[in-house]
Amino acid sequence: MSNNLQDKIETQExxxxxxxxxxxxxxxxxxxxxxxxxxxxxxxxVVGYIHSGIEKxxxxxxxxxxxxxxxxxxxxxxxxxxxxxxxxxxxxxxxxVSDRVKVIRTLMAELQRLAxxxxxxxxxxxxxxxxxxxxxxxxxxxxxxxxxxxTCGARLTLNYSTPGGVMFDLHPNFQKRVKEFTKYFRKVLPxxxxxxxxxxxxxxRTVGLGPLSKxxxxxxxxxxxxxxxxxFACDVRKHNPYSxxxxxxxxxxxxxxxxxxxxxxxxxxxxxxSLNIIDQLIDNIPExxxxxxxxxxxxxxxxxxxxxxxxxxxxxxxxxxxxxxKNPYRVKFRSPVFSNLWVLNHLIKGQKxxxxxxxxSTLDLVIPDIDR
Amino acid sequence: MKALIxxxxxxxxxxxxxxxxxxxxxxYFFRPKLITTQQYPENRQTLKxxxxxxxxxIMPHDENNHHKCTGCGICEMNCPNGSxxxxxxxxxxxxxxxxxxxxxxxxxxGMCTLCNLCVKACPTGAIVMGQKFEHAVWxxxxxxxxxxxxxxxxxxxxxx
Ligand code: SF4
Ligand code: SF4
Numbered sequence: 151m152s153n154n155l156q157d158k159i160e161t162q163e164x165x166x167x168x169x170x171x172x173x174x175x176x177x178x179x180x181x182x183x184x185x186x187x188x189x190x191x192x193x194x195x196v197v198g199y200i201h202s203g204i205e206k207x208x209x210x211x212x213x214x215x216x217x218x219x220x221x222x223x224x225x226x227x228x229x230x231x232x233x234x235x236x237x238x239x240x241x242x243x244x245x246x247v248s249d250r251v252k253v254i255r256t257l258m259a260e261l262q263r264l265a266x267x268x269x270x271x272x273x274x275x276x277x278x279x280x281x282x283x284x285x286x287x288x289x290x291x292x293x294x295x296x297x298x299x300x301t302c303g304a305r306l307t308l309n310y311s312t313p314g315g316v317m318f319d320l321h322p323n324f325q326k327r328v329k330e331f332t333k334y335f336r337k338v339l340p341x342x343x344x345x346x347x348x349x350x351x352x353x354x355r356t357v358g359l360g361p362l363s364k365x366x367x368x369x370x371x372x373x374x375x376x377x378x379x380x381x382f383a384c385d386v387r388k389h390n391p392y393s394x395x396x397x398x399x400x401x402x403x404x405x406x407x408x409x410x411x412x413x414x415x416x417x418x419x420x421x422x423x424s425l426n427i428i429d430q431l432i433d434n435i436p437e438x439x440x441x442x443x444x445x446x447x448x449x450x451x452x453x454x455x456x457x458x459x460x461x462x463x464x465x466x467x468x469x470x471x472x473x474x475x476k477n478p479y480r481v482k483f484r485s486p487v488f489s490n491l492w493v494l495n496h497l498i499k500g501q502k503x504x505x506x507x508x509x510x511s512t513l514d515l516v517i518p519d520i521d522r
Numbered sequence: 523m524k525a526l527i528x529x530x531x532x533x534x535x536x537x538x539x540x541x542x543x544x545x546x547x548x549x550y551f552f553r554p555k556l557i558t559t560q561q562y563p564e565n566r567q568t569l570k571x572x573x574x575x576x577x578x579x580i581m582p583h584d585e586n587n588h589h590k591c592t593g594c595g596i597c598e599m600n601c602p603n604g605s606x607x608x609x610x611x612x613x614x615x616x617x618x619x620x621x622x623x624x625x626x627x628x629x630x631x632g633m634c635t636l637c638n639l640c641v642k643a644c645p646t647g648a649i650v651m652g653q654k655f656e657h658a659v660w661x662x663x664x665x666x667x668x669x670x671x672x673x674x675x676x677x678x679x680x681x682x
Contacts, residue, residue: 211602214600214639215600215602215637215639218602218635218637218639219602282547285557286550286557288559289557289558289559292559292560296572299571299572299574299575300572300574301574302574303572303574303575303576303638303651304575304576304636307635307636307637309637309638317638317642318574321572321574341546344542344543344545344546345543345546345547346543348539348542348543349539349540349543350535350536350537350539350540351540353539
């Protein structure tokens with residue numbers, strides 16, 4: 151009887167819009183989800199809701215002015231974005247920056263990476279229903295933001311790198327504060343594991359979910375911790391060192407599992423590596439100028455210039471096409487999150503809709519970086 | 523039998539991880555000082571921003587209502603989004619020479635991205651970043667400010 155009844159009830163595929171105003175998409179990302187019951191058949195991301203036209207805007211700005219716009223792409227990796235453009239301009243002009251600038255930039259980049267991963271961790275917990283992590287992660291991030299505020303004058307949109315150097319010299323308190331922070335953070339990082347990593351509910355929901363193979367990671371161009379969790383060795387800091395990364399020892403975190411938990415663990419491990427890098431550099435910051443002498447109006451020679459850096463989410467590429475004027479002819483940003491987003495459909499097909507949020511969290515999406 | 527033991531041990535291990543997590547939250551529950559960051563509206567009286575904090579662009583004046591702005595317009599050129607407008611006027615100096623001075627240094631706080639480029643570019647150091655950050659107003663016209671005070675003049679020893 152019951153079997154007959156089930157045959158008679160027709161099921162139907164539904165298209166449900168997740169976003170653009172959905173709290174767990176962390177911004178205005180719209181996902182068109184094809185659902186059959188609870189099973190996700192297909193996910194179609196629709197981007198462009200906060201397209202800000204940064205690439206186009208740069209064409210009418212002078213080179214030093216471009217940098218402050220890149221703060222607003224991936225606002226959680228603002229310093230790395232600034233650094234990428236500054237490095238690209240310096241390469242084009244063949245300006246050699248002092249060792250001090252290199253070390254300052256590397257220190258700031260690693261602090262920024264830590265701050266970004268802290269925010270990712272606490273938001274990931276919140277997406278999975280653990281509100282506690284949200285407060286703990288933000289509390290620790292606050293210390294880094296204070297360090298930024300003291301030296302750079304801003305907490306989020308730093309605009310700290312300039313062509314040929316950095317905006318201000320380090321604040322006299324910088325070293326003391328960073329040392330305090332690393333000491334403190336080494337103590338609380340195990341708490342993160344105690345609170346979330348080992349948690350049975352968290353593990354049940356993440357282990358084995360949405361596996362990504364190394365081949366697929368390469369095919370989709372997935373970089374950053376997301377790609378490295380699948381075994382794709384893509385750390386620009388290691389393979390194409392810039393700034394002061396060639397003078398520090400650190401491990402590239404490579405994992406083989408490639409599932410949601412693997413991506414989570416890769417980021418936690420990266421936090422330890424960032425702490426190591428900071429520890430190696432903080433005691434020997436070389437003396438020197440914090441700003442190389444630059445011309446009043448910066449004009450790049452004609453040609454194409456490319457620079458890549460490792461942001462907290464993956465590989466950021468800056469491509470500048472110059473026709474010799476004081477504005478670039480065309481600027482293109484290869485943003486990591488844009489490439490990482492499109493693997494979502496591949497990861498979530500055939501899974502339950504509740505898992506979509508978990509998978510999306512470990513991709514660590516920042517929407518303005520997708521739309522830019 | 524074996525399956526049953528395993529089943530029960532998984533449950534117990536799961537419970538143990540929950541207790542471990544609770545230990546962390548419990549630790550902080552009894553030490554609220556360790557978990558709070560800023561009690562913002564309550565600590566308004568004592569809150570002091572860092573001296574490099576970029577809150578708004580201001581133009582300091584001394585006690586004789588003198589500022590350092592020569593009206594050169596370099597800050598206007600360096601601003602990426604047109605937040606600064608410089609309006610100059612011609613005056614006659616006591617020696618009878620014509621001279622260009624600043625009439626209005628107009629600053630649109632509502633458009634400013636607080637990037638610090640104008641402050642860095644100003645050759646005389648006439649503008650600096652202020653520490654005020656509570657900028658909410660009822661009407662957006664209040665966000666357009668004239669930075670040089672009425673009746674103010676250029677300081678004596680500023681090189682042009
Ligand atoms: S504030 Fe400085 S840069 Fe701007 S017009 Fe005055 S002197 Fe020139
Ligand atoms: S801080 Fe930047 S955006 Fe604001 S007025 Fe100065 S140059 Fe313009």
